[in-house]
Amino acid sequence: MTTAAVGSTETGWSAVAGWVLRLRGWLTVLPLAGLCAGLSAQALGRADVAAAAWTLATLAVLAVLATQVVISLTRGDVGLDLVALLSMGGALVLSQPLAGAVIALMYAGGQSLEAYAAGRAGRAMTALIARQPRTALREEAGALTEVPLAALVPGDRILVRVGDVLPVDGRVAAGRAMLDRSSLTGEALPVAFEADDAVLSGSVNVGTPFKLLAERLAADSTYAGIIRLVEAAQASKAPMARMADRYGLAFLGLTLLLAGGAWAATGDAVRALAVLVVATPCPLILAVPVALVSALSRAAGIGVLIKGGGALETLAKIRVLVVDKTGTLTHGTARLTSARALAPFGEAEALRLAASLDQASGHPIARALVEEARRHGLGLSQPTKVTESPGEGVSGWVEGRHALVGGPRLMQIHGVRFPPADGAQRVAAAAATVLVAVEGAPVAVLEFSDPLRNDGGGTLAALRACGIERVVLATGDRRAVAEALVAGLPVDAVAADLDPAAKTGTVAAERRNGPVMMVGDGVNDAPALAAADLGVALGARGAAAAAEAADVVLLVDSLAPLPEAIRIARRARAIALQSVWVGLGLSLSGMVAAALGYLTPLQGALLQEAIDVAVILNAMRVLGGWAAREPSAQGVPQAT
Structure with missing residues (x-):
């Protein structure tokens, strides 16, 4: 034939x-x-x-x-x-x-x-597919034109009406958006987003109409990826x-x-x-x-997308958890945890000067410092003649004074000497330490860390109660930082200073202790997620590569639903x-x-x-x- x-x-x-x-x-x-x-x-x-x-x-x-x-x-x-x-x-x-x-x-x-x-x-699963939008109102030459989703490209401005499902990932172009994300994340209450805030496709506009600036193609957006995962699971x-x-x-x-x-x-x-x-x-x-099917649907209702019955069965048998640190067990963003000003400067003035200079830097620590100063209501000045040395820090002029914000090497280059207790020793003990100097004199020592999620310890304890017998923290950070983070938590071992290959090796080695579940969110976690018996990715803000490699995707930016998902799987x-x-x-x-x-x-x-x-x-x-x-x-x- x-x-x-x-x-x-x-x-x-x-x-x-x-x-x-x-x-x-x-x-x-x-x-x-x-x-x-x-x-x-x-x-x-x-x-x-x-x-x-x-x-x-x-x-x-x-x-x-x-x-x-x-x-x-x-x-x-x-x-x-x-x-x-x-x-x-x-x-x-x-x-x-x-x-x-x-x-x-x-x-x-x-x-x-x-x-x-x-x-x-x-x-719950079929509702996700049924809600998928087919068209969008795109702004063209001052007029609105209804176009198919495939025609949308990054940079398009889209009108999102009341009741509309966001068709693509993007940012609020202007105004304020009130979005219902319950079908994606299980959140019961709408969430407010201000101008320039990132928003995910699949959310429903329950406030006033607003303009959305598209940042991805519809096929590459979060909601389209979720639809593909749901269809594969079914x-x-x-x-x-x-x-x-x-x-x-x-x-x-x-x-x-x-x-x-x-x-x-x-x-x-x-x-x-x-x-x-x-x-x-x-x-x-x-x-x-x-x-x-009942279990898959129930898990989807709490923001946990399980890619089919096979993954559900494996989830029911898990005995070992390997968890990434940055962005998974922590928030993945630096926060100021300690500020020590040196006389004659006060803490607020030192923070204001350092943040003023760091406005010219795109480094995550610099952004965290600027945000911290604004949270304290400090008025920032415009820096001039700024020079940034990658990996070392920033130098420039603020209010007519020469300022330095960076690490010990930048201070050494400019001949600034900090007291021994505030120099290299403190740098080694903190996740990130920023030294501040003005006119060649030491001014402040700012310590930053990526703190544990508020629900991190409770979630690990709940996972233990679900039958997880061994918990391993796997991270690319220094061992001292990792061990300090999980001190007092139910963690059996810490594997630090890992590159993606070493993290994958850690997952493979843990198999001798039972079926392994790897939880991560970044591109560097994708190989380890694929290597584990069960890979779990944080899909709300995590990398697409991690979500594709994982067997389970958490649609909320939290590990909290994971113990409940395990209970659902075992009960089913x-x-x-x-x-x-x-x-x-x-x-x-x-x-x-x-x-x-x-x-x-x-x-x-x-x-x-x-x-x-x-x-x-x-x-x-x-x-x-x-x-x-x-x-x-x-x-x-x-x-x-």
């Missing part, structure tokens, strides 16, 4: 499969109507009409089911729907029209119940689901063997039919997908296995009873339907209990 012919055949089967799926929504109506009509005719003494009504109802479902089975077989998938096909067909062949109609109703009802459960469970198949498929084939073989054995031993084909009926459908094909796995084994045990018991003649086909159908309903409702417990709390109760940061 030619490639074109194969493609045409696949397209044809896809069209048929789509038709079958659309028909499934109405499938329960047909056997229910036929069953009621037949019972009414039976009550009126018209057994022939009753038998005809039941037969037609069974044939209607049988036709749809046969189409599904053929489609599955063409794709190499031998499913348990084959048992339902044999039981309904057998009921008609053995002149059991009432049993056939009941089997058809139970099968169709089970399909509808499973579809409802999966739909309810996947609501399309993936978990190891537990594949296990169900494998055991499903074994269950199919056992069902046929037991039915054939009962027929051969007694010569009663009705017993064989009863065995087939009790096995239709099977808890294996109901419990696992409902439990896993336990409930899925519980549903499978209890459901299988009940089904097998019923099949044996049917083979021994204790159950008729009609009784078997009613029993199996009760088992299926119990299995699905049990699997949906993943959505309930502690998981039904509001995001604020789960550790997701709330807007202020």
Whole structure:
């Protein structure tokens, strides 16, 4: 067969499969109507009409089911729907029209119940896809033009109306934006953003209209990346689901063997039919997908995007945590933690002069110093004749005085001597130390650090309570800084001075202690995230490379939801296995009873339907209990 012919055949089967799926929504109506009509005719003494009504109802479902089975077989998938096909067909062949109609109703009802459960469970994930905008209002020559998202480029100015979903990542061009990020991060309250603040696509404008300055293409924006991750998660198949498929084939073989054995031993084909009926459908094909989809949806609701059932199962088994420091365990931004002014300058004056000079530098420490001065309401002067020495500091003139802001080497070059206790020794002990000199005299020692997140210690303790047995801090910073940061925290080891390759090696070495979860946010973390059994990336402000390499993406700028996600994963796995084994045990018991003649086909159908309903409702417990709390109760940061 030619490639074109194969493609045409696949397209044809896809069209048929789509038709079958659309028909499934109405499938329960047909056997229910036929069953009621037949019972009414039976009550009126018209057994022939009753038998005809039941037969037609069974044939209607049988036709749809046969189409599904053929489609599955063409794709190499031998499913348990084959048992339902044999039981309904057998009921008609053995002149059991009432049993056939009941089997058809139970099968169709089970399909509808499973579809409802999966739909309810996947609501949080599918809502992300449904909200994806298709067009945007772009400002062109003073007018607004509606354009497709693909036409947007960095630099475009976009009007975001009330209720609009932000189409691309960018900045507030002017005014103030009030954004609802609940569908992305789980934050219950809207967040305010001022002019020039960065905003993420996928947020909803709940304030007044504002202008957005695009900074990325739509395809490269945060929301588009999340959509791709959600679609991949929905399309993936978990190891537990594949296990169900494998055991499903074994269950199919056992069902046929037991039915054939009962027929051969007694010569009663009705017993064989009863065995087939009790096995239709099977808890294996109901419990696992409902439990896993429920868990994926529940995790998405608290701002944790898990890339499929496989990642969910791995998350449930994690025993070792390797966590990055900068931007993950800390905020990733420098903050002034200590300022010591030397006479005759006061602290405020020293800080004002240093910040005035640092306005000319783009270094992160310089920006942090300027922000600190502005927070204190200090009026800054315009620096002149500024010279920046990369890695050393800045020199220039402020208010007619020569000033220096930098490290010990810059001070040595200009012949400025600091007291021994304020020089190199303090530099070695702090995350970042800035020395300030004016007119050749030492003025101040400013210490900066990247502090631990407010919820950092609590999150590590919560992870321990979830079953994480070993915690390792992996960082490129100096050991003294790293050890000082985690002093008193439940951290078992510190690996410092690491480059990306060494960080990856640390992850590999920790595998001897159990399944490893690596948490990071930067480009340099991507190799380690990919190397771990489970990679977790902070996607709210982290690098795209980290999010792509990770198996789990935290849509909030916090580690707080991670313990809850682990609890969700472990609960889902336990409930899925519980549903499978209890459901299988009940089904097998019923099949044996049917083979021994204790159950008729009609009784078997009613029993199996009760088992299926119990299995699905049990699997949906993943959505309930502690998981039904509001995001604020789960550790997701709330807007202020």
